Amino acid sequence: MDASRREQxxxxxxxxxxxxxxxxxxxxxxxxxxxxxxxxxxFLDVSPVDFFTGSQWDPDTKYSFLPLLVSTFxxxxxxxxxxxxxxxxxxxxxxxxAPRKVQMILKPIIEMLAAIPSVAIGFLGIVLVGPGLAxxxxxxxxxxxxxxxxxxxxxxxxxxxxxxxxxxxxVPKSHREASLALGxxxxxxxxxxxxxxxxxxxxxxxMLGLGRALGETMTVLMATGNAAAIPxxxxxxxxxxxxxxxxxxxxxxxxxxxxxxxxxxxxFLFLITLVVNFTGEYFANRLRKFHS
Amino acid sequence: xxxxxxxAENLNLSFGKKQILKNINIEFQENQVTSLIGPSGCxxxxxxxxxxxxxxxxxxxxxxxNLYLDDLDLYAKKNSVTDIxxxxxxxxxxxxxxxxxxxxxxxxxxxxxxxxxxxxxxxxEKALKESFLWDEVKDELKxxxxxxSGGQQQRLCIARTVVLxxxxxxxxEPCSALDPISTKKIEDLILRLKKxxxxxxxxxxxxQAQRISDKVAFMYLGELIEYDTCHxxxxxxxxxLTQHYIGxxxx
Numbered sequence: 001m002d003a004s005r006r007e008q009x010x011x012x013x014x015x016x017x018x019x020x021x022x023x024x025x026x027x028x029x030x031x032x033x034x035x036x037x038x039x040x041x042x043f044l045d046v047s048p049v050d051f052f053t054g055s056q057w058d059p060d061t062k063y064s065f066l067p068l069l070v071s072t073f074x075x076x077x078x079x080x081x082x083x084x085x086x087x088x089x090x091x092x093x094x095x096x097x098a099p100r101k102v103q104m105i106l107k108p109i110i111e112m113l114a115a116i117p118s119v120a121i122g123f124l125g126i127v128l129v130g131p132g133l134a135x136x137x138x139x140x141x142x143x144x145x146x147x148x149x150x151x152x153x154x155x156x157x158x159x160x161x162x163x164x165x166x167x168x169x170x171v172p173k174s175h176r177e178a179s180l181a182l183g184x185x186x187x188x189x190x191x192x193x194x195x196x197x198x199x200x201x202x203x204x205x206x207m208l209g210l211g212r213a214l215g216e217t218m219t220v221l222m223a224t225g226n227a228a229a230i231p232x233x234x235x236x237x238x239x240x241x242x243x244x245x246x247x248x249x250x251x252x253x254x255x256x257x258x259x260x261x262x263x264x265x266x267x268f269l270f271l272i273t274l275v276v277n278f279t280g281e282y283f284a285n286r287l288r289k290f291h292s
Numbered sequence: 293x294x295x296x297x298x299x300a301e302n303l304n305l306s307f308g309k310k311q312i313l314k315n316i317n318i319e320f321q322e323n324q325v326t327s328l329i330g331p332s333g334c335x336x337x338x339x340x341x342x343x344x345x346x347x348x349x350x351x352x353x354x355x356x357x358n359l360y361l362d363d364l365d366l367y368a369k370k371n372s373v374t375d376i377x378x379x380x381x382x383x384x385x386x387x388x389x390x391x392x393x394x395x396x397x398x399x400x401x402x403x404x405x406x407x408x409x410x411x412x413x414x415x416x417e418k419a420l421k422e423s424f425l426w427d428e429v430k431d432e433l434k435x436x437x438x439x440x441s442g443g444q445q446q447r448l449c450i451a452r453t454v455v456l457x458x459x460x461x462x463x464x465e466p467c468s469a470l471d472p473i474s475t476k477k478i479e480d481l482i483l484r485l486k487k488x489x490x491x492x493x494x495x496x497x498x499x500q501a502q503r504i505s506d507k508v509a510f511m512y513l514g515e516l517i518e519y520d521t522c523h524x525x526x527x528x529x530x531x532x533l534t535q536h537y538i539g540x541x542x543x
Contacts, residue, residue, distance in 0.1 A: 184404045
């Protein structure tokens with residue numbers, strides 16, 4: 001009697017855990033399906049050629065993905081140009097050169113950057129970085145791609161620093177000793193042995209940082225000026241895919257072409273971040289294998 | 293022949309509060325193989341590593357006393373640690389090739405020390421030949437060094453040290469991770485290299501010490517107990533501790 005009761009509870013528990021696991025997968029699959037079924041409806045109205053080649057995003061008439069895509073990449077890649085060297089050098093400094101005390105203080109501070117809400121960072125872009133850029137470059141307002149890139153760099157930094165530091169720490173001490181014993185100094189050892197040995201992990205760090213930058217919404221919406229035209233440079237206002245969806249979704253009439261168009265661009269963003277994240281995970285896994 | 297190449301005077305070394313080396317005075321002769329023996333934790337590796345200043349990396353290591361290469365004060369502020377390490381090479385316990393190709397493992401140090409580009413291939417060939425490795429790797433110099441066997445990797449590490457033409461080579465139990473055949477090759481190599489270099493080797497293997505050494509230093513609990521010719525240490529040791537250790541009573 002008692003034993004069969006316990007078995008029942010055991011079975012119930014198994015069922016519960018299995019269903020929570022399945023629920024996660026179902027949710028992901030559901031999001032995927034919703035995005036792609038709505039995108040299909042969009043492409044019934046608008047030809048893919050127009051979608052990929054036009055130069056204007058002008059809801060109700062023209063649905064060109066290009067300005068949004070270029071904007072997104074301009075901001076994201078710009079943020080990586082700032083955050084990658086900064087992040088990797090910070091990580092290298094933390095793990096190779098910093099005294100233990102500095103390390104203990106600096107590491108939690110950098111990790112705390114990740115806890116700042118994106119809306120607060122966007123605020124910083126409007127009141128501080130924007131006006132700053134405007135006065136440096138002598139332009140009317142500083143709400144442009146560069147502003148977004150700078151803010152996203154700040155936001156991607158904790159990810160890049162943390163993962164890069166893990167990667168650099170994982171390089172066996174014996175490599176460093178080998179290099180130093182040959183008369184290399186710390187710099188040569190860092191740049192010619194440690195960083196190359198850590199490179200799979202560093203690539204993972206960059207990819208995950210890039211994934212974060214591509215998907216970020218609130219900050220870019222607040223700080224980049226939201227002009228849906230193909231930008232010519234970093235000082236132009238841009239409108240990213242994420243910002244477009246956030247701005248237009250609230251006002252778009254239900255089940256119109258415009259409505260479906262927003263699903264279509266969301267689906268492409270999903271694909272892009274998926275590829276970027278998979279690449280990052282792939283390299284991160286390779287690093288783990290290499291060191292175990 | 294009996295030139296003193298390397299010496300330590302009143303060397304005391306501690307990590308934090310723990311004293312590892314106690315007042316060591318020792319001299320190493322040029323073109324000889326000197327073995328440092330003693331039970332684990334007696335400080336022989338620590339002594340070895342103080343000559344090429346590897347303890348610089350440990351912030352809590354405190355060193356007192358004087359170490360000299362010829363007349364060069366190894367710990368004087370004005371002497372650069374990178375030059376010292378170029379003149380005093382080191383081979384580690386576990387083969388530690390850099391994650392690069394065989395060729396790059398040797399060219400790395402040459403580039404760092406600014407050897408002229410056109411001389412590099414010849415220097416590498418010479419060092420690989422001297423390390424009994426050339427015939428085995430000459431056709432696959434671009435192969436990753438980690439693909440070599442353990443014994444080959446260790447000979448590569450020796451070649452990588454030899455290529456810089458150091459004056460002294462420190463070896464920290466270079467055969468402890470190797471099989472007997474690879475060990476034999478390394479021992480042959482050591483005997484041949486002593487013509488050109490002064491070699492100091494830490495070993496746990498008594499037979500090895502007997503086979504390759506000119507002189508042997510026995511250390512115990514951070515002190516240098518006895519230092520004499522290989523023959524005397526193994527056949528007629530003066531100190532009781534040495535006798536017990538050689539006799540296999542502890543260690």
